[in-house]
Amino acid sequence: MSLIEGFGVLGDPMNIFYMFLGVTLGVLIGVLPGLGGANGVAILLPLTFAMSPVSAIIMLSSIYWGALFGGAITSVLFNIPGEPWSVATTFDGHPMAQKGQAGQALTAAFTSSFFGGTIAVLLLTFLAPVIADFALEFGPAEFFAVYLLTFCSFVGMGKESPFKVISAMMLGFALAAVGIDTVTGQLRMTFGSIELLRGFDFLIAVIGLFGVGEILLTIEEGLAFKGKTAKISPTIVWQTWKTLPKFWATAIRGSIVGCWMGITPGGATPASFMSYGLAKRFSKRGRFFGTGEIEGVVAPECAAHAAGTSALLPMLTLGIPGSPTAAVMLGGLLIWGLQPGPLLFVEQKEFVWGLIASIYLGNLAGLIVVLTTVPIFASILRIPFSIIAPVILVICAVGAYTVHNAFGDIAVMLVFGVLGYLFKKLNYPLAPLVLALVLGDMAESAFRQSMLVSNGDVRVFWSNWLVGTLVTLALLMLVWPLISMLIARVRGKKDEDDGEVETVASH
Amino acid sequence: MSHEAAGDRSEHTVSVRTVDVVVAVLFMVVAAVVMWDALRIGAVWGVDGPDAGYFPFYIGLLMFLSSAATAVMAVVTKTPDLSSFVERGQLGMVLKVLVPTVIYVALIPFLGLYAASAIFIAFFMAWIGKYGPVTIVPVAIGVPVFLFVLFEIWFLVPLPKGPVENLLGY
Numbered sequence: 060m061s062l063i064e065g066f067g068v069l070g071d072p073m074n075i076f077y078m079f080l081g082v083t084l085g086v087l088i089g090v091l092p093g094l095g096g097a098n099g100v101a102i103l104l105p106l107t108f109a110m111s112p113v114s115a116i117i118m119l120s121s122i123y124w125g126a127l128f129g130g131a132i133t134s135v136l137f138n139i140p141g142e143p144w145s146v147a148t149t150f151d152g153h154p155m156a157q158k159g160q161a162g163q164a165l166t167a168a169f170t171s172s173f174f175g176g177t178i179a180v181l182l183l184t185f186l187a188p189v190i191a192d193f194a195l196e197f198g199p200a201e202f203f204a205v206y207l208l209t210f211c212s213f214v215g216m217g218k219e220s221p222f223k224v225i226s227a228m229m230l231g232f233a234l235a236a237v238g239i240d241t242v243t244g245q246l247r248m249t250f251g252s253i254e255l256l257r258g259f260d261f262l263i264a265v266i267g268l269f270g271v272g273e274i275l276l277t278i279e280e281g282l283a284f285k286g287k288t289a290k291i292s293p294t295i296v297w298q299t300w301k302t303l304p305k306f307w308a309t310a311i312r313g314s315i316v317g318c319w320m321g322i323t324p325g326g327a328t329p330a331s332f333m334s335y336g337l338a339k340r341f342s343k344r345g346r347f348f349g350t351g352e353i354e355g356v357v358a359p360e361c362a363a364h365a366a367g368t369s370a371l372l373p374m375l376t377l378g379i380p381g382s383p384t385a386a387v388m389l390g391g392l393l394i395w396g397l398q399p400g401p402l403l404f405v406e407q408k409e410f411v412w413g414l415i416a417s418i419y420l421g422n423l424a425g426l427i428v429v430l431t432t433v434p435i436f437a438s439i440l441r442i443p444f445s446i447i448a449p450v451i452l453v454i455c456a457v458g459a460y461t462v463h464n465a466f467g468d469i470a471v472m473l474v475f476g477v478l479g480y481l482f483k484k485l486n487y488p489l490a491p492l493v494l495a496l497v498l499g500d501m502a503e504s505a506f507r508q509s510m511l512v513s514n515g516d517v518r519v520f521w522s523n524w525l526v527g528t529l530v531t532l533a534l535l536m537l538v539w540p541l542i543s544m545l546i547a548r549v550r551g552k553k554d555e556d557d558g559e560v561e562t563v564a565s566h
Numbered sequence: 567m568s569h570e571a572a573g574d575r576s577e578h579t580v581s582v583r584t585v586d587v588v589v590a591v592l593f594m595v596v597a598a599v600v601m602w603d604a605l606r607i608g609a610v611w612g613v614d615g616p617d618a619g620y621f622p623f624y625i626g627l628l629m630f631l632s633s634a635a636t637a638v639m640a641v642v643t644k645t646p647d648l649s650s651f652v653e654r655g656q657l658g659m660v661l662k663v664l665v666p667t668v669i670y671v672a673l674i675p676f677l678g679l680y681a682a683s684a685i686f687i688a689f690f691m692a693w694i695g696k697y698g699p700v701t702i703v704p705v706a707i708g709v710p711v712f713l714f715v716l717f718e719i720w721f722l723v724p725l726p727k728g729p730v731e732n733l734l735g736y
Contacts, residue, residue: 106721222632222639226593229629233600233622240607240618247618248603271667278663279656445695449687450709452667457679457713461723469671477664484651485586503621511615 062184065412068113069420077110077118078417082425083432085125090133090436094451096126096367097383097493098269101262102458104391112395113410117417119391120371123384124176124418124425127367129436131168131360132429135161136437144328144363147335151348151355158351162291166299167353168360169429171310175361176422178314179321179368183375184415187404191376194401199508200519202377204529206502208536209379212323213491215536220486227482228491234259235499242507254467261496262390262462265383267472268489270455272479274448291433299353306357309338313358317365321381322372334362368418374399375411379498383490386497577654582647586640593633600626666690678728680710 069075088099100119107115130145135152148168155164197205210228217224237248238258249255303310313334320330338358339348348355370381371388378400380386392399397407404411429436459472482489495502513519521527601609604619604626611617640646652660670686677685688706691697717723 105723106716109722220636220639222635225632226590226629226636229625229632230593230596232625233596233629236600236622236625243618245607245618247607247622248600250603275660275663278659279652443695445691445697446701446705448663448694449690450705452663452670453683453687453709453713456671456674456683457717457725460674460679460725461717464724466675466726469674473668473671480660481585481589485582485589487589506621507616515611515616 061188061408061412062416064409065414065416066420068409068413069117069416071114074114074117074413074417075420077114078121078421078424079428081118081121082125082128082421082428085122085127085425086129086132086429086432086436087125087439088122089126089129090439091447091451094454095269095273096123097387098266098455098458099126100384100387100391101265101462102270102454104262104387104394105458105461107391108394112392112397113413115391115395116388116410116414117421119388120414120417121421121424123367123388124421125428126384127176127364128169128172128425128429130363131165131172132433132436133440135164135168135356137440144331144367145359146328147331147359148356148363150335150359151350151352154349154351155353155356160351162295163299163353164351164356165291165433166296166430167303167356169426170300170303171313171357171360172364173422173426174310175314175317175363175365176368176418178311178361179318179365180415180418180422182318182369183372183418187372187376187411187415190372191401191404194377195405197377197401199505199512200522200526201529203502203505203509204520204526204533205377205379206498206505208323208529208533209373209498210491210495210502211533211536213488213494215539216323216329217488217491218329219488221540223485223487224491227487227489228495231492231495232499232502234264235261235496236503241500241504257463257465259471259496260462260468261493262387263459263468263472264475264496265387265493266455266458267475268479268482268493269383270458271452271473271476272483274451275476275480276483277444278448291430296430302353303357306354309342309354309358310361312337312341313361314365317362317367318369320362321366321369323381328363330366331359331363334358368422371414371418375403375414376401378501380494383493386494389497578650579654579657580651582649582651583640585651586647587637590633590637590640594630594637597626597630597633600629662694663690666693674726676728678731679725680714681728681730683713684710 069078084103085096085099088094088096094102100122103122104119107118110118127144130140131148131152133139134145134148135156138149138153140146140149152164152168155161194201213228214221214224233248235258237255239245239256240247246256316334316337317330320333335348335355335358338354339345342348342352342354344352344354367382367384370385372381374380374385374389378389378398380389389399397403397410455472455476456469459468460466462468479489481487482492509519513522519526520530601623604623607619608617609619609623611620666686666689670682673682673685676682684706687709688702691702691705713725717725
């Protein structure tokens with residue numbers, strides 16, 4: 060019922076226009092190096108300040124769907140993942156392009172993305188109101204428990220060294236604390252500087268870390284694009300579509316993995332790897348994976364898009380984003396005066412259902428846009444880096460300035476850019492840093508409120524079954540790296556886990 | 567410790583391990599500052615609940631401990647990563663991008679964003695891309711003009727303007 064009202068919101072032709080504009084901009088962002096879902100949305104956020112919240116969120120979420128679609132184009136044609144979650148798509152997507160099946164690979168990737176996104180939005184439609192209803196009863200202790208679980212999951216599920224995850228996360232919390240303390244009004248870590256009084260805005264951090272940092276990394280690799288050309292004709296699309304139904308099991312498995320990883324803050328990237336791994340294990344043609352199997356494209360794309368979509372579920376219902384991009388959108392909601400969380404479903408029905416309806420249509424719009432415009436976007440990739448790079452740096456500077464109309468922010472963005480470059484090279488994860496910066500104040504006030512209620516007694520976090528389960532689960536996540544190391548040791552794989560975990564360079 | 571590294575000596579700068587330790591120590595310094603500031607404003611249970619420094623203190627403490635662990639692990643590991651953190655040529659490329667960007671950002675308050683961007687793009691294309699004026703002029707002028715139309719006219723978001731825009735009557 061409410062969903063139908065949501066589609067009614069979309070009846071406004073301007074909203075449909077913003078949707079197509081958003082998807083197109085999103086694909087562009089997904090294709091360009093240095094611009095991705097998170098910083099792309101952050102840069103374009105100020106453009107939406109003049110719009111109504113509904114139109115604005117429709118455009119921003121469409122940018123995000125576009126970026127999810129766009130990542131696949133560079134993966135298949137150039138073997139360069141435009142987004143971290145499309146790394147797994149390169150494994151079979153690029154070999155297919157080398158065999159001259161770029162069109163088939165892209166059609167499969169886009170269709171799988173669409174499928175994964177649709178499954179996730181169905182889940183969102185039915186689950187979100189239930190969770191929001193449930194969360195209305197939450198007190199500060201419950202909210203802190205959910206925050207704790209979010210952050211501990213990064214430690215438990217991250218590929219990076221758990222110590223580096225914690226360091227990066229704590230840096231985010233520390234940066235979030237800079238400025239005026241919301242409870243006592245005291246100044247924290249401002250050291251007498253007026254610039255620091257405003258604190259650090261995570262949008263600036265996102266633009267610097269993901270945008271400038273990525274440009275520096277790309278230039279270091281001495282970028283030489285050697286791409287395959289893609290021809291997508293209706294015949295190829297039709298023929299590929301006829302082969303896809305037999306991968307239904309892989310697609311559904313990938314979507315489920317994606318939904319799960321999107322809701323818990325694992326995110327789209329690990330979801331795509333996990334789905335690829337599962338498909339390889341279960342497929343009859345598993346041993347051919349990596350040589351250009353269409354199923355190896357279907358699996359990661361379903362998962363990535365499902366994860367990207369379902370990351371909005373905790374963001375909307377609890378006010379806790381599951382990914383940096385969802386965090387940026389949450390920032391947008393706050394700017395428009397909308398407080399994400401369970402009350403949103405009660406007080407802002409039109410907004411919530413308009414957004415959910417726009418995801419259905421945005422996915423479809425994305426599919427149409429990418430299937431028809433691949434050659435144009437592929438040709439953008441052929442523009443030399445020495446032209447693209449300064450333009451992207453200019454766009455980043457504009458984005459950083461427009462957040463608060465402050466020159467100082469552009470300099471802060473540059474510092475974050477260098478930090479992002481260093482962190483990426485040393486395998487410090489960026490997502491926990493960003494989420495801690497976004498949620499720092501809220502997590503802190505939830506913690507202080509629950510401490511106030513209990514008079515400083517930590518047992519408040521085990522005072523009922525819900526809070527107790529969440530906190531226990533969180534602590535389990537926190538020590539999970541230790542547990543898995545012990546298990547590995549018992550099995551006799553001593554030498555592998557001793558030192559640093561080596562991760563494959565993913566850029 | 568960077569002397570044992572294998573590979574091309576001339577391209578070698580510092581090892582990954584060295585940078586890893588340096589960054590971890592910097593983290594510890596930041597953590598110490600956070601804890602010091604938290605203690606200054608009070609990190610204990612005050613009269614009416616936890617003080618303003620209560621939460622940040624533990625944040626700082628956790629950051630300090632985990633970074634110390636990273637540093638220690640990088641030093642005592644049996645398989646240290648002694649490969650070059652960044653090769654000389656790569657570092658040169660990164661600086662070639664970073665230094666002009668810093669100058670560009672410093673110029674924005676004086677020239678306005680549009681003029682500074684035009685100069686930056688033109689300089690970058692000429693210096694790194696070795697393009698001639700025929701390619702440079704359309705991009706260096708076109709991008710700021712497009713941004714102007716997009717922000718000032720279409721979305722009504724004002725960006726910093728300088729003497730050039732004043733001259734043109736904006």
